[in-house]
Amino acid sequence: MTITATQVKELRELSGAGMMDAKNALTEASGDMTKALEILRQRGIATAEKKSGRTAADGQVFAVIAPDKSAGALVEVNCETDFVAKGEAFLQMVQEVAQYVLDKAPRSIETLTEEKKEYVVEKVAQIKENLTIRRFARYALSNAGLVQSYIHTGGKIGVLLQLNTGKASTAEAPDCLQLTKDIAMQIASAAPEFVSRNEIPQSVIDEETRIELGKEDILKKPEEIRGKIVAGRVDKLLAQRVLVEQPFIKDPSVTIQGLLDEKAKQWGDTLTIAGFTRFVLGEGIEKKEANFAEEVMAQLK
Numbered sequence: 247m248t249i250t251a252t253q254v255k256e257l258r259e260l261s262g263a264g265m266m267d268a269k270n271a272l273t274e275a276s277g278d279m280t281k282a283l284e285i286l287r288q289r290g291i292a293t294a295e296k297k298s299g300r301t302a303a304d305g306q307v308f309a310v311i312a313p314d315k316s317a318g319a320l321v322e323v324n325c326e327t328d329f330v331a332k333g334e335a336f337l338q339m340v341q342e343v344a345q346y347v348l349d350k351a352p353r354s355i356e357t358l359t360e361e362k363k364e365y366v367v368e369k370v371a372q373i374k375e376n377l378t379i380r381r382f383a384r385y386a387l388s389n390a391g392l393v394q395s396y397i398h399t400g401g402k403i404g405v406l407l408q409l410n411t412g413k414a415s416t417a418e419a420p421d422c423l424q425l426t427k428d429i430a431m432q433i434a435s436a437a438p439e440f441v442s443r444n445e446i447p448q449s450v451i452d453e454e455t456r457i458e459l460g461k462e463d464i465l466k467k468p469e470e471i472r473g474k475i476v477a478g479r480v481d482k483l484l485a486q487r488v489l490v491e492q493p494f495i496k497d498p499s500v501t502i503q504g505l506l507d508e509k510a511k512q513w514g515d516t517l518t519i520a521g522f523t524r525f526v527l528g529e530g531i532e533k534k535e536a537n538f539a540e541e542v543m544a545q546l547k
Contacts, residue, residue: 247276247277248282249269249272249273249277249330252275253272253279254269254272255505256279257271257279257282257283257286258282259271259449260279261283261286261293262291263286263295264291265408266351267286267291268282268286269305271283271285271286271291273287284457284460286546287457288457288460288461288462288545289461289462295538303361303526303527303528303531304323304324304325304326304327304330304331304400304527305322305323305324305325305331305336305340305378305380305528306323306331306336306337306340306342306371306401306405306527307322307397307401307402307403307404307525307526307527308320308321308323308340308343308344308397308401309323309344309395309396309397309404309405309406310323310341310344310345310347310395311348311395312348312393314393314430315393315394315417315423315483316386316387316392316393317348317384317385317386317387317393317539318348318384318385318393318394318395318406318408319344319345319347319348319382319383319384319406320344320382320383320384320395320404320405320406320523321340321343321344321347321379321381321382321523322379322380322381322382322525322527323336323339323340323343323375323377323378323379323380323403323532324377324378324527325373325375325376325378326375326376327375328451328534330373330375331401332375333360334544335369335372335373336373336377339373339377340401341368343346343362343379343382346358346362347382347384348384351384351386352382355379355380355381358379358382359379362379363492366379366471368392378391379532381525383406383523383525384406385406385407385408385520385521385523387408387410388419390408390411390412390413390414390416391408391411391417391520392408392411392412392417392418392422392423392426393406393408393409394406394407394408394409394423394426394427394429394430395407395430396427396430396433396434398431398434399518400459401526401527402526403434403524403525403526403527404434404524404525405429405430405431405433405434405522405524405525406430406511406522406523407429407433407519407520407521407522408423408519408520408521409425409426409429409517409518409519409520410516410517410519410520411515411516411517411518412515412516413515416513416515416517419486419513421509421512421513422509425505425509425517425520428494428495428496429489429497429502429505430522431503431517432489432494433522433524434457434491435493435495436489437487438487438489438492438522438524439487439488440487440488440489441488441489441490441519441521441522442488442489442491443472443484443491445488446484446487446488450484451480451484454480454483454484455476455477455480458476458479458483459472459476462474489502489519489522490502490503490506490519491503495537502519504547506518506519
């Protein structure tokens with residue numbers, strides 16, 4: 247089977263592997279991109295993190311929080327160029343969309359798109375680029391707690407976080423506000439996927455186990471100890487993807503759960519992370535890059 251340069255390029259972007267490693271993996275996998283990525287991971291050439299979508303779209307991630315911290319909204323709105331993304335008209339649009347989500351609580355992105363259809367058409371006419379409200383998240387308290395946000399690198403990464411407390415007075419304290427800011431920054435920086443182990447689907451655990459079992463160094467171990475070694479490795483991998491088990495970025499000697507327990511004891515309350523959402527601008531969207539030479543040849547043909 248012939249492996250094309252385009253396939254090699256795609257696998258390299260997904261995995262971070264070198265050209266020959268990518269080509270050899272594709273050849274071994276008969277061109278199957280998923281299988282080739284798995285082969286690279288088994289050889290230690292690619293990591294799970296590289297499977298995430300590539301950031302390739304312009305626009306903004308933006309958050310708005312209710313004055314009393316009882317609710318918050320996080321949105322991603324896309325445009326075609328970085329120039330427009332930094333423009334006043336587009337930034338105003340993003341803010342208005344976020345405020346609408348906070349105030350109206352649409353049920354889904356489809357509902358939001360339908361409700362704001364005419365608004366987007368007007369903005370397209372004004373800004374003169376294709377504009378898309380891509381996704382949103384909204385949290386609202388049902389009991390004591392607060393909703394916090396963090397926007398990083400000029401709207402490229404955004405986080406929305408809900409912390410539940412046992413007492414309303416705890417959530418209103420400056421120290422608790424700082425705690426949620428720190429945890430939101432942690433999420434932006436360390437990119438966890440789950441709050442706790444309980445949220446991890448069995449399919450994720452099975453995939454990591456299968457990949458570890460297929461690694462060359464494991465295959466060289468006696469069969470009777472492979473399972474124990476793999477279980478230990480998988481445990482460490484999953485810990486990296488779980489927020490409460492990650493080392494706190496400001497003090498790596500304590501985990502996020504340890505930090506929560508410490509603060510809860512200090513304040514005489516209970517602290518629970520109810521949920522979080524992390525958006526990376528353009529994640530999973532591949533922007534088409536025009537090749538001028540190919541376009542000319544296509545027109546000549």
